[in-house]
Amino acid sequence: MRILSGIxxxxxxxxxxxxGAVRQWVNxxxxxxxxxxxxxxxxxxxxxxARLREQTVDYLAxxxxxxxxxxxxxxxxxxxxxxxxxMNWLLECVATYGELSRMTQFKEKASRQEGYRVGLLTYPxxxxxxxxxxxxxxxxxxxxxxxxxxxxxxxxxxxxxxxxEVFTVxxxxxxxxxxxxxxxxxxxxxxxxxxxxxxxxxxxNDTPQEIDKKIKKAVTDTDNEVRFDWESxxxxxxxLEMYSSFSGESPEVVAGRYDRxxxxxxxxxxxxxxxxxxxxxxxxxxxADEGALRALAARGAEKASAVAGSVYERAxxxxxx
Numbered sequence: 001m002r003i004l005s006g007i008x009x010x011x012x013x014x015x016x017x018x019x020g021a022v023r024q025w026v027n028x029x030x031x032x033x034x035x036x037x038x039x040x041x042x043x044x045x046x047x048x049x050a051r052l053r054e055q056t057v058d059y060l061a062x063x064x065x066x067x068x069x070x071x072x073x074x075x076x077x078x079x080x081x082x083x084x085x086x087m088n089w090l091l092e093c094v095a096t097y098g099e100l101s102r103m104t105q106f107k108e109k110a111s112r113q114e115g116y117r118v119g120l121l122t123y124p125x126x127x128x129x130x131x132x133x134x135x136x137x138x139x140x141x142x143x144x145x146x147x148x149x150x151x152x153x154x155x156x157x158x159x160x161x162x163x164x165e166v167f168t169v170x171x172x173x174x175x176x177x178x179x180x181x182x183x184x185x186x187x188x189x190x191x192x193x194x195x196x197x198x199x200x201x202x203x204x205n206d207t208p209q210e211i212d213k214k215i216k217k218a219v220t221d222t223d224n225e226v227r228f229d230w231e232s233x234x235x236x237x238x239x240l241e242m243y244s245s246f247s248g249e250s251p252e253v254v255a256g257r258y259d260r261x262x263x264x265x266x267x268x269x270x271x272x273x274x275x276x277x278x279x280x281x282x283x284x285x286x287x288a289d290e291g292a293l294r295a296l297a298a299r300g301a302e303k304a305s306a307v308a309g310s311v312y313e314r315a316x317x318x319x320x321x
Contacts, residue, residue: 001032001137001138002032002033002034002134002135002136002137002138002168003028003030003032003033003034003136003138003139003140004033004034004035004036004130004131004134004136004139005021005025005034005035005036005139005140006035006036006037006038006041006078006130007021007022007035007036007037007038007059007063008037008038008039008041008042009037009038009039009042009052009055009056009058009059010042010045010047010055011055012055012058012203012204012205013058013059013062013203013204013205014191014201014202014203014204015181015191015201015202015203015204015242015272015276016181016190016191016192016201017204018066018204019181019242019245020180020181022062022063022066022068023066023067024140025063025068025073026066026067026068029068029069029072029073030072030073031072031073033072033073033074034073034074034076034134034136034304034307035063035068035073035074035075035076036075036076036077036078036081036130036304037056037059037060037063037076037077037078038078038127038130039052039056039077039078039079040078040079040084040085040126041078041123041126041127042055043117043119044117044119044120044123056077057287057290057293057294058287060075060077060293060296060297061283061286061287061293062204062205062279062283063075064282064286064293064296065279065280065282065283065286066204066279070296070299070300074300074303074304075296075297075300076297076300076301076303076304077297077300077301078130080297080298080301081301081304081305081308082305083133083305083308083309083311083312084126084129084130084133084308085126086312086316087129087132087133087308087311087312087315088122088125088126088129090129090312090315090316090319091125091128091129091132091155091159092122092125093319094155094158094159094162095125095128095151095155099151099154100121100122100124100125100151101121103124103147103148103151104147105147105148106120106121106124124148124151124152125151125155127148127152128148128151128152128155128156131149131152131170132152132155132156132167132168132170132311133307133308133311133312134304134307134308134311135167135168135307135311136168136170137168137170137171138170138171138172138173139152139170139171139172139173140172140173146172149170149172150172152170153169153170156168156169156170157169159315159318163315163318163319164318166311166314166315166318167311167315180238180241181238181241181242181245182234182238183197183200183201184199184200184201184202184214184215184217184218184219184235184238185197185199185200185217185218185219186200186219187218187219187234187235187237187238188234199213199214199217199218200214201214202214202215202272204276204279204280204283205280205283206276208273211269211272211273211276212269212273215239215265215268215269215272216265216266216269218235218238218239218265219235220233220235220236220239220261221233221235221236224260224261226255226258226259226260226261226264227255228240228241228251228252228254228255236261236264237251239264239265239268240254240255240264242268242272243264243267243268243271246271246272246275247271
């Protein structure tokens with residue numbers, strides 16, 4: 001079954017990215033799985049060019065350190081496969097302004113910034129191209145991306161009806177159960193690079209001291225009863241779910257071992273530090289040889305281009321190019 005997933009190299013990778021997506025990629029990787037760092041999507045943000053290049057290589061090293069194996073799956077950088085940008089234009093000539101302006105994420109993000117970039121409006125079409133270029137049959141999507149997947153399906157069906165059968169119409173699938181990792185300072189909000197306070201996220205490459213500090217300062221509540229209850233105890237439940245994600249135990253079982261929040265926080269910090277240490281060590285080894293990382297990315301782009309190029313050529317020919 002053909003799989004495609006991508007991650008945007010904005011900010012540093014955090015445990016929400018790892019537990020919510022990357023760990024599932026590692027567990028499901030196979031020769032028909034394509035994973036990409038979507039640096040073209042990052043251009044919708046205000047980000048310095050040098051910083052974007054640095055973060056793109058950082059993400060490549062982090063994905064490898066987390067367990068993706070380029071001998072098993074195809075791992076590549078989006079901008080190194082020109083067919084993504086070329087397909088984007090073809091599909092922009094199929095999508096409509098009304099469809100794009102109704103996207104919930106566009107309306108939310110546009111409301112937070114003046115003079116937003118046109119790419120913020122059109123990037124769901126680029127995302128559609130990412131998926132359709134690889135004839136992905138199933139696309140793991142969370143709730144925040146369901147609308148974009150529906151747009152992809154609509155564009156693919158419209159294209160096929162207008163120009164002939166070129167695209168596989170993908171089906172959205174619920175990812176395997178994964179952690180709901182929330183902001184440590186605002187536990188009713190998903191852990192996010194774009195909206196977090198400095199103490200709200202745990203980055204994959206945080207030092208043990210930073211991890212310990214962030215967990216100890218995590219917001220909980222004042223009644224000191226340790227129980228798993230998202231509705232009335234979101235801060236504490238966030239910590240319990242995080243513990244569960246790294247230990248493999250249920251949050252309820254973890255809660256049953258503790259009478260005090262401080263003891264839970266202490267043990268959670270130790271668990272997270274120990275769990276991330278092998279990845280951090282591997283990341284440092286990989287990051288020390290940037291030339292090898294770039295060579296690996298080039299090989300991944302070559303493999304991806306062989307698939308994407310064939311689909312692009314069929315789509316372009318169907319449209320009269």
